[in-house]
Amino acid sequence: MNKPAIEGGTPVRKNKIYYGHQYLDQADYDAVVDVLKSDYLTCGPKIGELEEKLCKLTGAKYAVVCSNGTAALHMAAMAAGLGKDDELITTPITFAASANCALYVGARPVFADINNETYNIDPKSVESKITANTKAVVAVDYTGQAVELEPLKEICKKHGLVLIEDAAHAIGTLYDNKPVGSIADMTTFSFHPVKTITGGEGGAVLTNNEEYYKKLLLARSHGITRDTSLFEHECDGPWYYEQVSMGYNYRLTDIQAGLIISQLDKLQMFKERRKQIVNMYNEAFSKMDTIIVQKEIPQSDTARHLYILRIDPERLKIDRKRFFEAMAAENVICNVHYIPVYYFPYYEKLGYKKGLCPNAEKLYDEMLSLPLYYGMSDEDVQSVIDAVKKISDYYKK
Numbered sequence: 001m002n003k004p005a006i007e008g009g010t011p012v013r014k015n016k017i018y019y020g021h022q023y024l025d026q027a028d029y030d031a032v033v034d035v036l037k038s039d040y041l042t043c044g045p046k047i048g049e050l051e052e053k054l055c056k057l058t059g060a061k062y063a064v065v066c067s068n069g070t071a072a073l074h075m076a077a078m079a080a081g082l083g084k085d086d087e088l089i090t091t092p093i094t095f096a097a098s099a100n101c102a103l104y105v106g107a108r109p110v111f112a113d114i115n116n117e118t119y120n121i122d123p124k125s126v127e128s129k130i131t132a133n134t135k136a137v138v139a140v141d142y143t144g145q146a147v148e149l150e151p152l153k154e155i156c157k158k159h160g161l162v163l164i165e166d167a168a169h170a171i172g173t174l175y176d177n178k179p180v181g182s183i184a185d186m187t188t189f190s191f192h193p194v195k196t197i198t199g200g201e202g203g204a205v206l207t208n209n210e211e212y213y214k215k216l217l218l219a220r221s222h223g224i225t226r227d228t229s230l231f232e233h234e235c236d237g238p239w240y241y242e243q244v245s246m247g248y249n250y251r252l253t254d255i256q257a258g259l260i261i262s263q264l265d266k267l268q269m270f271k272e273r274r275k276q277i278v279n280m281y282n283e284a285f286s287k288m289d290t291i292i293v294q295k296e297i298p299q300s301d302t303a304r305h306l307y308i309l310r311i312d313p314e315r316l317k318i319d320r321k322r323f324f325e326a327m328a329a330e331n332v333i334c335n336v337h338y339i340p341v342y343y344f345p346y347y348e349k350l351g352y353k354k355g356l357c358p359n360a361e362k363l364y365d366e367m368l369s370l371p372l373y374y375g376m377s378d379e380d381v382q383s384v385i386d387a388v389k390k391i392s393d394y395y396k397k
């Protein structure tokens, strides 16, 4: 039998492959240089141009771009009116920011469990966590797959909650043929380099609600406005502006906006290639009884951000940690998305304890993220599959 490299065999690849990588081309470089040569590096025309483009892509009425996906979530929590003693329900299988946005505004994150097959937040668990203090739900389109938006919308409507969709993984995904971004009360994107589209850093909030839109604009820029209809005092002259609420400097630069605009032209191409890679993985792994393949709801036409390899510990002699190390020895550098948020010491000190969400905790123990990005060749994909097969065969019970 072919020995895994961790046991002294030859690795399936000579060079290392990592779980994600951005893809930029000449059009992207040119777009950035064009902005650098223009009159505006920030607060210029590229901001409106990008916002218009995001509205067109998603069908949302309003878009507010900002410095990153975390700022987008903070702004959304502010616009939703979240404050002290309010509760925000989210999933533990996410990046910390999805829950931190509640803490930023003095509210309390509450964790609902995931569905054991799709790994997205389970609407039934959400409903079971609702109290008199619940004000919002942050539903994360984990791996790019749309959450169960219709059931979640219904629950939020019934209980008067604001539905915020954290679509950091899911730009380009459709739910029931409608683009993510037009469905929840507010939807947030991230343009970090590991995400599907990048600006180096960057984020956005999309909404159809004019009231949220106005609040998002204030949150982005110090709570300051030049809109005379919002003034509380008399206008003192042409220079006059007012700070009417709390806000931050969460602005995006025109340099980043120029890059994101250019990247968006490649979104369909990125989505198609990512789908191809996912299909290659799924086809190989669905034939193996040691691997569990993530299920998709039929409503989601997914622009996939992450590929989750879930091992079946009942059928292997090694655990996830050893599997991860064995993959690294084959020169396939995986990652784990995510450590349940409430495992972190900061959350522990706030009183959260292990055992809250059993499905999420079990998934965490059994998963790793395989390389998935536009620039992977078919040979790269095959080498990852070969590494999984080799390790799985060797350690099979």
Ligand SMILES: *Cc1c(COP(=O)(O)O)cnc(C)c1O
Binding pocket: 068, 069, 070, 071, 094, 095, 097, 098, 140, 166, 168, 169, 190, 191, 192, 201, 202, 203
């Ligand atoms: C990346 C990410 C964020 C934060 O986005 P940044 O742009 O890095 O601030 C939030 N939520 C999820 C699910 C993410 O993956």
